[in-house]
Amino acid sequence: MTKKYASFKLLIVDDNEHNLFSLRTLIEKHVAAEVFEASSGQVALDIALSEPRIDLIILDVQMPEMDGFQTASMLKIRKKTQDIPIIFLTAAFKTEEFQKKGYDVGAVDYLLKPIDDNQLINKICSSFRLIEKERELNQILETKVAERTAELAREKRHIENIYQHMGEALLMLDMEGLITLVNPAACHMLNYTSDALIGMSVGDVFEEEEPEQAQAFFGTWLEALIMAGALKRIDACFIARDGRRVPILFSRTALRDDAGDVCGIICIAKDMTGYVKEGQGEAIDSELSD
Secondary structure: OEHHHOOOEEEEEOOOHHHHHHHHHHHHHHEOOEEEEEOOHHHHHHHHHHOOOOOEEEEEOOOOOOOHHHHHHHHHOOOOOOOOOEEEEEOOOOHHHHHHHHHHOOOOEEEEOOOOHHHHHHHHHHHHHHHHHHHHHHHHHHHHHHHHHHHHHHHHHHHHHHHHHOOOEEEEEOOOOEEEEEOHHHHHHHOOOHHHHOOOEHHHHEOOOOHHHHHHHHHHHHHHHHHHOEEEEEEEEEEOOOOOEEEEEEEEEEEEOOOOOEEEEEEEEEEOOOOOOOOOHHHHHHHHHO
16 A cells, blocks of 8 residues: 555545445555545535545546536536546546547546556556645745745845935835835925825925926936936935925935836935035035036
């Protein structure tokens, strides 16, 4: 007996009790799988739907009321049972016609009665090996997905930690020029909460731009960034919630999606309050021109 398949569950379906007994006896002699019996198509459906898992079905074709083809069709339209492999058994004379119909309704194999014992056991073991290999591959894939998900989560937390604690203001803008992400430094600089800033446009926070002209202004940013990739150290002013002018040096970088297309802009701004004093304008202008 092949003990390695003890965790597998096999459903045999035949309206003839003698055939069921013979099948069970044969299978249990060679394979350690758990065997379920069904004397009709309806009983087979009930077992397949009620059991937590059925790994393989040996299904007789010629049965009254609901034959093997009809039973297979009913199994294939249900999500829980649609992937269970089916091996058909038949004593029908029109074997080619029956085989084609069997494969059309989703059979993985087709055996003729009287049953060749070795052939049937080999088919069962082959099916179990394929299922086993598929499960191993799925487990490997699930492990890799879980590892990659955890890695991405760590990277995301690391990136979030950086921009949450950086001294410069960070604003992320979408293709409409609306703010989609800010960090605490930006909230402090502009005297807004993050919830208030999300959804505002560039024209709401940059001094030089009127809100109604913000989209056209943002379009010029996009055109420049698509060509250059990044524009750095540009002098401008934020307008805070209380109306204060906040002089800034800031950079703009194109944000790209997985396909490499521009999908927004990242702005990083340094508060220059305290640097912009009378007599220091030339030094700042010189720094900007370098």
